[in-house]
Amino acid sequence: MVGLGPNEEEDQGFVFIRRRNAPIQESIIPIPLTETPIIKKNQVIRQSKRRSSLEKRGKRASSIGNGFVAKPHPDVNSNEFFRHIQAELPEPIKLRQLLAWCGLRALDKQTSADENALKIAKIIEQEVLNDLIDGKISTSWYHRQNGHESLEKTLPRKPHPQNIVNQRKLKEHKATLQRLKAEYEEWTKLISEINASVVNVSPSIPSSEDKISILPDEIDMSFLPEEQHKFLLQYCNEDEKNKINEIEKIIQPLESQFDHIYHSFYHASKFNTATQIYCENLHHKLSSTFLHKQRLERGEIETKHVLQAFSRIR
Structure with missing residues (x-):
């Protein structure tokens, strides 16, 4: 079978239709904000009670x-x-x-x-x-019945266990509160009495501005034991007081002298440490120089020099 050309097909009655793509148009479709009637109907059916005949199943x-x-x-x-x-x-x-x-x-x-x-x-x-x-x-x-409420009022009710415990604690706390109040009143009374006695005695007490001087002769040492009395007579006199003052004068400059000695000793120890480090470094340098000089005098060839010579040989 030989294919026909387009003109021959039109002569024999064929009709050619060219399809064109439909133009694209934008449109806005509204979305329902509430449930549709069909959905509401289904919800009502689901929420409704079942038939009474199904309850016996x-x-x-x-x-x-x-x-x-x-x-x-x-x-x-x-x-x-x-x-x-x-x-x-x-x-x-x-x-x-x-x-x-x-x-x-x-x-x-x-x-x-x-x-x-x-x-x-x-x-x-x-x-x-x-x-x-x-x-x-x-x-x-x-x-x-009508008398039920009056019957409930007349019947005694069993108290709650917690209420019984609370009543017992209330009695205990009331007793404690009364005891504390009585104690507070006693302390208040005692403090007021002491304050009143202080007010009565205060005029007879000299002020702090008035200096009170007590002479040694006015001190009665007869109540002291014999040993303490002898100790006071031996050491608590004018001569002993003068000796103590002289000793204090001698001891007073010693503190500064001790500080000066400590400062000097500290500097000496630091100088000794620095000198020791310097001497060790100097000894190390001298020993290394001396050894190097001995090697040169003996004519010993170091391995490093031998390897350098071999590297230069072609």
Whole structure:
């Protein structure tokens, strides 16, 4: 088959259409700021309560008649009974359910040495629980009698343990406060008495400006022991006082002399150290010079010079 040219194809009835790209146009699409009606409808459906017929799904047949749910599995702790109660039930029904479960659990755990008494007690307790389960015992607090409030007022309430402790501490602190107040009053009274006595005595005391001179003859040394009396007579006289003054005059210039001697000794020690270092350096230089001179006199050739000579040989 031979291909036809473009002119021959047009002669035979072919129509050629050239497609052009559509022009690009910018547009603004508004974004909804709130939920659309469809989304709102779905949210309302999800949040709505389920049908009442679905609440009975998964329950025991014995629980559907009187509304009482059979007691939970023995592995469930009694502290978690409230988790297994339906949230849709009224509050009085929840209370009745919880009391019945706790009573049945406690009834199973009861033990006693007297089996007959235990059996009788269990029968009575079981009857009370049955009345509670059947609704014969009301657990609702919405329809209480009119005298209930007055009855609550007349019944004594058991005090809280913390209140008892607080009352005891309050009594102890009150007693301590009274004791401290009495002590404070006694101290205040004593201080006022002392201040009054000082005010009465102060005029008879000479002022600090008046110098009080006591002569040696006015001192009574008869109350001293014999040894101390002899010591005072021997050393506490005018001659001993003059000797002490002379000794103080001799000792006073010694401090400056000691400082001068210490300063001189310090400089001498520094000079000795510097001299020793200088002598060691000088001795090292002289010994190295002497050894070098001996090598030259002996004609010894150093290894360094031999290697230099070999390097120059071609």
